[in-house]
Amino acid sequence: MIPVKLTIQGLYSYQEKQTIDFTRLTAAGLFGLFGTVGSGKSSVLEAITFAVYGRTDRLNLSGDNRYYNMMNLKSTELLIDFIFETGKNQTSYRSIVKGKRNGKNFEDVKALDRSAYKNIDGEWIPVEVKMMENAIGLSYDNFKRTIIIPQGQFQEFLQLSNKDRTLMMKELFNLGKYEFFYKVSSLESKNNEGIHNIEGQLKQLGDIDPVQVKLFRTNLEILEKELNEKNRELAESSKKEEELRHLKELFSEKQEAVKKYETLQNQLPEYKQLENRISRYEKCVSKFKHLLDSICLNNKKKEERGKQITADENNLKNLEYEISELRKQSEELKLFYDKRDTLKQKAGELMQLFRMKDLERLLAKEENRLKLGAGYLEKTVKKVDELKINKQNIDDQINSNRRKIPDLSLLSSVKSWYVGKHNLESQLSEIEKDIQEYFQQKESKEKVVMEMFPVQEGVGITKKLEI
DSSP, rough: OEEEEEEEESSTTTTTTTEEEHHHHHSSOOOOOOOOTSHHHHHHHHHHHHHHHHHHOOOSSSSSHHHHBBBBBTSSSEEEEEEEETTTEEEEEEEEEEBBBBBTTTBBBOOOOOOOOOEEETTTEOOOOOHHHHHHTTHHHHHHHOOOOOTTHHHHHHHHOOHHHHHHHHHHHGGGGGGHHHHHHHHHHHHHHOOOHHHHHHHHHOOOOOHHHHHHHHHHHHHHHHHHHHHHHHHHHHHHHHHHHHHHHHHHHHHHEEEEEEEEHTTTTHHHHHHHHHHHHHHHHHHHHHHHHHHHHHHHHHHHHHHHHHHHHHHHHHHHHHHHHHHHHHHHHHHHHTTTHHHHHHHHHHHHHHHHHHHHHHHHHHHHHHHHHHHHHHHHHHHHHHHHHHHHHHHHHHHHHHHHHHOOHHHHHHHHHHHHHHHHHHHHHHHHHHHHHHHHHHHHHHHHHHHHSSOOOOOHHHHHHOO
């Protein structure tokens, strides 16, 4: 297998899309991947392994978290696109792996979709995914052992058992074709069995007599000659049969042709009559068609002219009626026109009367407004005088109140006295509470002492407590 190109996105530490062009590396015949620990060398090899086999030994081999562990934590999609060449003819194959993260559940990464393609005449034709392993010719385990050895597993490769090492070498170097033991033994047993069967059949025939063999050969030659003669006669008979069959087909075709001919002969008078009619029609068309066309054209023109004359007559009648109406209107208007000076004078006098009426209405309206304005003015003057008197009274009251305001320093000292008094009262209440608690505790202690030491005659509780 010769790698050609690898594209990775969202796999392990490869968040952004990265493309490795192996053709520039393999051109030199030898290349290597170098880098610090964690730089992504193993990710490249695992991407190739997963693209070809769909398996990987890194992190979880299976289970729900396998694909989650493979995908970069900052990526929502995973892509592996690997192209390689293999075989004698260097056939190109392509494997594409795609996957997406569930948008609602961050840890849910569904199974990755793998697809395989084969380059045929410059086009990528889809093939089964299993063809990748067949094309390379190595199983997944031997591919890991020989092509890609995971970190820390080289010792396991060296310590393979004889059977595993033999199977691996057979698969690597195609040594199975040199193992002929089972094939040879099977073939030998089949040959021996065939020989025994043939010998048994020969024994059933008995001893061979040369005279009888010669007789059988003579009879065989005679039979062969008779067979050849019969074959020749059969060939001649087959040829004659073919000719007769062909003749029969021709005869049937002839009968059908005769029937068609008789049918056409019966239809001959009808077709001749039709031919005469067609010839007469062609003569009439050639001699009279242009005349008939001209007559039809003249008739159409005559009809159109008649329609036009009728329309013109109707228009003429309408115009004459309109002219008579206009004449009547002109005579009526002439009478009014002769009296135009008198009408103009009357119109002027009426316009003056209208203007006088409008002036009278306007004058009455202005007089009413003047009366209303005088009343509003008188009320406004009175209100202004009242407001001036109220303002003077308010100013006098403000001045008197200002003179009555006490000293601010005195108010401050009074305020501080009241604050101190409030604090002392609160402290006094707390002290009284403490005293009450003290007396309660004292009474409880006296009760305890009375219970422990009963009181004797002539001795008070106070003495007991003092002792």
